[in-house]
Amino acid sequence: MIAVRHFKSFLALLCALAATLFSCGGEPKEKSETKAGSTETASKAPAAKKKVIVFFGNSLTAGYGLDDPSQAFAGLIQKRIDSLGLNYKVINAGVSGETTSGGNSRIDWLLKQPLDVFVLELGGNDGLRGIPVSETKKNLQAILDKVKAKYPDAKRVLAGMQIPPNMGQQYATEFKAVYGELAKTNDVTLIPFLLEGVGGESKLNQSDGIHPTAEGHKILAENVWIRIKDLL
CATH class of the missing domain: 3.40.50.1110 (SGNH hydrolase)
Known part of the structure; x- marks a missing residue:
């Protein structure tokens, strides 16, 4: 019984961490990647074709x-x-x-x-x-x-x-x-x-x-x- 209780507590902790990542950290991270990606794309954009x-x-x-x-x-x-x-x-x-x-x-x-x-x-x-x-x-x-x-x-x-x-x-x-x-x-x-x-x-x-x-x-x-x- 103790092992089961510990396992359930462990699952609850994982769910809480996952929720935190997606609700708080997920969106800013995605925006950050998009912004970084845009900067990289702009820097690598080829000059207009002659x-x-x-x-x-x-x-x-x-x-x-x-x-x-x-x-x-x-x-x-x-x-x-x-x-x-x-x-x-x-x-x-x-x-x-x-x-x-x-x-x-x-x-x-x-x-x-x-x-x-x-x-x-x-x-x-x-x-x-x-x-x-x-x-x-x-x-x-x-x-x-x-x-x-x-x-x-x-x-x-x-x-x-x-x-x-x-x-x-x-x-x-x-x-x-x-x-x-x-x-x-x-x-x-x-x-x-x-x-x-x-x-x-x-x-x-x-x-x-x-x-x-x-x-x-x-x-x-x-x-x-x-x-x-x-x-x-």
């Missing part, structure tokens, strides 16, 4: 001939963005020698990654090779269409290009007009002439007279920035 700007072009975008590709205008745009604290990441998708046909073939692979701003810089090599203007226009349109279909909310920018009248004045005139026509038709931002202030200036171009020096690219970056800054 938006992506893709520069899709040829050797001008790639920075052909420069000691450091980051000296090309796309890299300089990234530095400007960083200095302003804007949450954007620049991807340089320039390939030297690229034509609009090559770009149209390559764009599908590139669009596997999300993008928020798309800057199209192609056509110069078409002009130098005398590719029919109608073909260049068709390819540029196809690229713009694919970007819009994949990422309808992405902002599109078209970098205009001009060529010397080596292929005849009519060809050069028609070639130049393509960019303005496409920009209007597709309602995209137009950089009238990417090489404005650089094209034809020997001191701002490499020995081939075509590709800008590092100083030349600084001017290209300004030509681009003026047109895209309000899009960011």
Whole structure:
């Protein structure tokens, strides 16, 4: 009988302790854990995901001939963005020698990654090779269409290009007009002439007279920035 009484007393003590823990200590402990958990979550919260700007072009975008590709205008745009604290990441998708046909073939692979701003810089090599203007226009349109279909909310920018009248004045005139026509038709931002202030200036171009020096690219970056800054 004594053992039973002691056992019942022991059970009563346990119940009392349990009641005390749940009614008094339980709730504050839970709040404490929640608060601590919130603090930990906040401290570990990742920074906002950067938006992506893709520069899709040829050797001008790639920075052909420069000691450091980051000296090309796309890299300089990234530095400007960083200095302003804007949450954007620049991807340089320039390939030297690229034509609009090559770009149209390559764009599908590139669009596997999300993008928020798309800057199209192609056509110069078409002009130098005398590719029919109608073909260049068709390819540029196809690229713009694919970007819009994949990422309808992405902002599109078209970098205009001009060529010397080596292929005849009519060809050069028609070639130049393509960019303005496409920009209007597709309602995209137009950089009238990417090489404005650089094209034809020997001191701002490499020995081939075509590709800008590092100083030349600084001017290209300004030509681009003026047109895209309000899009960011």
